[in-house]
Amino acid sequence: MKDLLIDIISEILKVPIERDKTFEWSKITQYNKIDVRVYHDLFSKVYSTLGVDSSMIGKIHKPYFSCDAYVGGSFNFVFEFDTLIDFCTHRENTLNLYEGNLKTHYDIDKWISYCRIYKVQADQYQKNQKINGFNPPNGKSAKRTLIDFIKDAYPKIENLNPTVRFCEFEVMKVNVNDKRDKSNYKVVEELLREKLS
Structure with missing residues (x-):
């Protein structure tokens, strides 16, 4: 599903897309105040809520x-596709x-x-x-939740546009068996319009 959505987004927006993009900031580490700037208090709260052990995070x-x-050109944003396991209790709290x-x-x-609907199921994954x-x-x-938070917070710090997220519950009408199904494009186009407005 994710790859199909990326293909459709690329066609709709008429821009090349880099899959599995890694940035300099794409790393779990102990943040410092200078790096995260305006989000320092938020980083502190998130790390505390997730029970991050600062003495071990480097390991x-x-x-x-x-x-x-990564969707380039004038769009300049990170795209993420979330599935059921992403909607866990940690994600809700964050x-x-x-x-x-x-x-x-x-x-x-x-x-x-x-998260409120699916967290009981999501929390069982690799518990x-x-x-x-x-x-x-x-x-x-x-x-996983910390990684999602970093993907949401760092784009503004690094002068990217806000992260765009789709989730599996928004694209249930997409026909994965027929990639050229025109209704697929309509679903994705409506979601993009809603999220980018």
């Missing part, structure tokens, strides 16, 4: 991560911390409502997996 296995896609100056191109209240830098249980979902 995280595979600290670098990629974004699903989204509730977002401040008015953290602009995103997705409806945070809608994302919180998805007992231990992750350096994150206090158990659910260290895996805490790490």
Whole structure:
């Protein structure tokens, strides 16, 4: 589904898209006040809420991560596709911390409502997996949530436009069996119009 959506977005916006894009900031690390600037208080709250162990965060296995896609040209934004496992309790708690100056191109209240619906299921995914830098249980979902937060916060710091997120519950009408189905383009075009307005 993700690859199909990226293909359609590229055609609709008529711009090349870099898949699995890694930026200099695409790394889980102990932030510092100078780097995160206006979001310092928010970073502090998020790291605390997720139970990040600052003494261990430098020892995280595979600290670098990629974004699903980067949409270039005048659009200049990161694109992410969220699935059920992303709507966990950690995500809900973190989204509730977002401040008015953290602009995103997705409806945070809608994302919180998805968390409330699906968090019981999402929390079961790799529930007992231990992750350096994150206090158990659910260290895996805490790490995933921190990555999502970084993808939302750093674009403004790095002069990108706000992150655009789609989720699987918004694109259920997309026909993955027929990539050229015109109705697919209509669904994606309407979502882009809604999110970029």
